[in-house]
Amino acid sequence: MRHVYLCFLFIYLCSCQKKDDVQLIELFAGETKLLLEVKTKDENSSLVFINLHDDEVTSTEAFNSFYEDCNCRFYHLMNNRRRNIVFSVNHHDGEFDPNGIFSSTGIERQLKKHHYFNPKSEAAVKKFSEDFLATLDLNSHDFVVSLHNNSDGNFSVQSYVADTSRSEGALEFNLSPNRDEDDFFIVTKREFFESFRKQDFNVVLLNPTSPEDDGSLSDYCNKHGIDYINVEAEDGHLEEQKKMIETALLLFGE
Numbered sequence: 001m002r003h004v005y006l007c008f009l010f011i012y013l014c015s016c017q018k019k020d021d022v023q024l025i026e027l028f029a030g031e032t033k034l035l036l037e038v039k040t041k042d043e044n045s046s047l048v049f050i051n052l053h054d055d056e057v058t059s060t061e062a063f064n065s066f067y068e069d070c071n072c073r074f075y076h077l078m079n080n081r082r083r084n085i086v087f088s089v090n091h092h093d094g095e096f097d098p099n100g101i102f103s104s105t106g107i108e109r110q111l112k113k114h115h116y117f118n119p120k121s122e123a124a125v126k127k128f129s130e131d132f133l134a135t136l137d138l139n140s141h142d143f144v145v146s147l148h149n150n151s152d153g154n155f156s157v158q159s160y161v162a163d164t165s166r167s168e169g170a171l172e173f174n175l176s177p178n179r180d181e182d183d184f185f186i187v188t189k190r191e192f193f194e195s196f197r198k199q200d201f202n203v204v205l206l207n208p209t210s211p212e213d214d215g216s217l218s219d220y221c222n223k224h225g226i227d228y229i230n231v232e233a234e235d236g237h238l239e240e241q242k243k244m245i246e247t248a249l250l251l252f253g254e
């Protein structure tokens with residue numbers, strides 16, 4: 001009888017614990033293998049979260065506190081807690097920022113920046129970029145949210161303000177006097193912009209006709225009409241980034 005009871009208990013526990021579907025997908029940059037972790041809470045979800053920079057741990061920590069209750073999918077590019085990817089073609093090492101290779105212009109810029117621009121390295125990174133985008137299949141999702149961290153004063157909402165480096169890329173921006181300029185949203189949809197602005201967040205609405213293209217996922221989504229939100233917070237601003245993710249989730253009815 002005891003065995004029967006334990007058997008029923010086991011079956012009950014198995015049916016209650018909905019196990020996440022975790023996949024590791026192999027991607028290659030030249031001869032270098034990279035792993036993309038894909039965690040799926042809801043296979044039919046229209047909402048996807050992406051972490052491209054493996055060293056931006058505040059953003060993943062912030063997201064993890066919502067993941068259990070989120071009907072979404074999460075992509076995490078694993079890179080030994082480093083930002084840039086070091087790759088090898090014909091035994092020569094090159095380097096690129098994984099958030100700078102979603103266009104030909106971006107790939108060229110990245111490889112020149114790291115002094116390894118030639119036809120073979122360009123083809124290798126182009127293949128990586130194409131395979132990565134094919135795996136993400138962004139057009140099949142209604143909403144794409146990328147998670148990033150920056151360092152103090154390095155990249156902020158001020159970067160998009162008139163007369164600064166990225167001002168041509170912004171259609172509109174909202175600066176909040178009550179928030180750190182390093183904590184801000186970048187969005188491709190006016191509805192998202194208005195919602196964040198009304199809630200007194202720093203937010204940038206990208207200009208869909210801007211010629212600016214740094215090969216980032218933001219510029220890619222902007223040019224391809226994908227509803228996209230970048231949740232960008234200063235490294236260590238865990239509570240601020242949690243609040244931002246929570247606010248974004250509410251937009252999607254989560």
Ligand SMILES: [Zn+2]
Pocket residue numbers: 052053056099147148149
């Ligand atoms: Zn980042």
